[in-house]
Amino acid sequence: MSQDSIKEMFSIGAHIGYGKTRRHPTAQPFIFTTKQRTDLIDLTKTAVQLEKAEAFLRELGTGKKNILLVSTKAEGRSFIKDAAEKLDMPYINERWIGGTLTNFGEINKRISLLRDLLAKKEKNELVFKTKKELLMIEREIERLTKRFGGLVSLMGMPDAIIVIDPRHEDIAVLEAASKGIPVIALANTDCNMKDAEYIITANDTAPTSIKYFVQRLVTAYEKGREASVSHTATPTV
Numbered sequence: 001m002s003q004d005s006i007k008e009m010f011s012i013g014a015h016i017g018y019g020k021t022r023r024h025p026t027a028q029p030f031i032f033t034t035k036q037r038t039d040l041i042d043l044t045k046t047a048v049q050l051e052k053a054e055a056f057l058r059e060l061g062t063g064k065k066n067i068l069l070v071s072t073k074a075e076g077r078s079f080i081k082d083a084a085e086k087l088d089m090p091y092i093n094e095r096w097i098g099g100t101l102t103n104f105g106e107i108n109k110r111i112s113l114l115r116d117l118l119a120k121k122e123k124n125e126l127v128f129k130t131k132k133e134l135l136m137i138e139r140e141i142e143r144l145t146k147r148f149g150g151l152v153s154l155m156g157m158p159d160a161i162i163v164i165d166p167r168h169e170d171i172a173v174l175e176a177a178s179k180g181i182p183v184i185a186l187a188n189t190d191c192n193m194k195d196a197e198y199i200i201t202a203n204d205t206a207p208t209s210i211k212y213f214v215q216r217l218v219t220a221y222e223k224g225r226e227a228s229v230s231h232t233a234t235p236t237v
Helices: 003-011 025-030 042-061 074-087 104-122 131-151 170-178 207-232
Strands: 016-020 029-036 038-041 067-070 160-164 183-187 200-201
Touching: 003 042, 003 207, 025 029, 038 042, 042 170, 042 183, 042 200, 042 207, 067 074, 074 160, 074 207, 104 131, 160 170, 160 207, 170 183, 183 207
Parallel strands: 067 160, 160 183, 183 200
Antiparallel strands: 016 038, 029 038
């Protein structure tokens, strides 16, 4: 990781942790100093963590693996949604539905229903219903979209999940762990640094910080996917 990258992380406030009283014991090795009772993160260590996460994302991209992106906290919702849509991957940015991973069979039934209703609506196959029936179906589509809209592209269990703030997304992290799904997490000093296989210790609340790290991870996956396409392309004669 270049010094320029570390300076960039510093400029967006990635080094700003929480107050010392909120520090999780596992965060201690990643703290550079404490100033005015606020922990400041050692970005040289964050840089190493980020490199490892990026290498893993490139590997996933090369294999065209599926990733579930998660951030239900307000600061990360838009960035996770934009990233998922850019990669054509599923996401959750409203509320984690318990059992999304541990009871995927049942959750998938609801996703499949939404997928089916949206397909029929797009093909105008609902026009033959009565007005009352159409209203009921529209309400059902609205309800399902609010809960499962970001998961329409999820055809099976994800190969990895990306979360913003594993403390906030504790249920998602626990479910992933129980299913053996690797977690890549952006985590501030109040988080348990052992909650994810690929932890990135940095400010997980400031929009500038969240945007920066999400973009880095997205770019890493894209590079892996592009390398895969380039490798498998048939050479011209």
